[in-house]
Amino acid sequence: MQGLAALAVGATSALLVVLARNAYGLSGTGCGLWLSAIAAGALVGPLLVPLLARISANQAVINSGVGGAGLLGLYGVNTSSGMAAYQTMVQREVPSGIRGAGVRAT
Numbered sequence: 001m002q003g004l005a006a007l008a009v010g011a012t013s014a015l016l017v018v019l020a021r022n023a024y025g026l027s028g029t030g031c032g033l034w035l036s037a038i039a040a041g042a043l044v045g046p047l048l049v050p051l052l053a054r055i056s057a058n059q060a061v062i063n064s065g066v067g068g069a070g071l072l073g074l075y076g077v078n079t080s081s082g083m084a085a086y087q088t089m090v091q092r093e094v095p096s097g098i099r100g101a102g103v104r105a106t
Helices: 002-023 028-053 065-093
Strands: none
Touching: 002 028, 002 065
């Protein structure tokens, strides 16, 4: 699983460069700043875990199954939106022969 996660991150970073340059007209420095924003989030995320662990279930903003389901629904929207954006960009930017559309079964 860790290997698949690493591949996904690598693909995201590569496509982020294409997005930054082609859609937003950013320079190499702009692309680097976008990647730095991801790194900053990756550093801050684990630091929040101890703070969140101190909150008891009774004090939590979402302390019901229904509330948890709502958050998981939001997570699903974010995940599918990211997947759809990724697949759309691959289909638009990567030539069909490279992405496998031209491969025929024998």
